[in-house]
Amino acid sequence: MACAPDRTAPPPQTADSPYKSRDGWARVWQAARYSAAGLRAAVRHEAAFRQELLVGVPLVVVAWWVAKTPLQGLTLAGVIVLVWVAELLNSAVEAVADAVSTEPSPLLGRAKDLGSAAVMLCIVLAASTWLLLLWP
Numbered sequence: 001m002a003c004a005p006d007r008t009a010p011p012p013q014t015a016d017s018p019y020k021s022r023d024g025w026a027r028v029w030q031a032a033r034y035s036a037a038g039l040r041a042a043v044r045h046e047a048a049f050r051q052e053l054l055v056g057v058p059l060v061v062v063a064w065w066v067a068k069t070p071l072q073g074l075t076l077a078g079v080i081v082l083v084w085v086a087e088l089l090n091s092a093v094e095a096v097a098d099a100v101s102t103e104p105s106p107l108l109g110r111a112k113d114l115g116s117a118a119v120m121l122c123i124v125l126a127a128s129t130w131l132l133l134l135w136p
Helices: 024-045 047-066 070-100 106-134
Strands: none
Touching: 024 047, 024 070, 047 070, 047 106, 070 106
């Protein structure tokens, strides 16, 4: 009869991939570096993300200025950040789709359309939230 594996021990680090994470703070630091690189890439290569930043950054500042409560400010700023998150994910889907094939593909086209729809829904949510919370 085999013994049950020790689930309290950390998983063994394997040498088969140079991308395997480190332990502790080194892992957190490396993840932060990858995240910053992703944000730089989005600003550099994604026009839609730049446009959403151009509109969104002032709105985040305004959110804290016009909010009647901290929760209202967080909500107004949060829906703007949600638009940015959706755009980053949409851009990632588009980049992978473009890397997979340059030929027209119904499935890749659908993936891109779904990502775009997610961004649109987040924009509608953000606009609705701002109107609902700030309309007199």
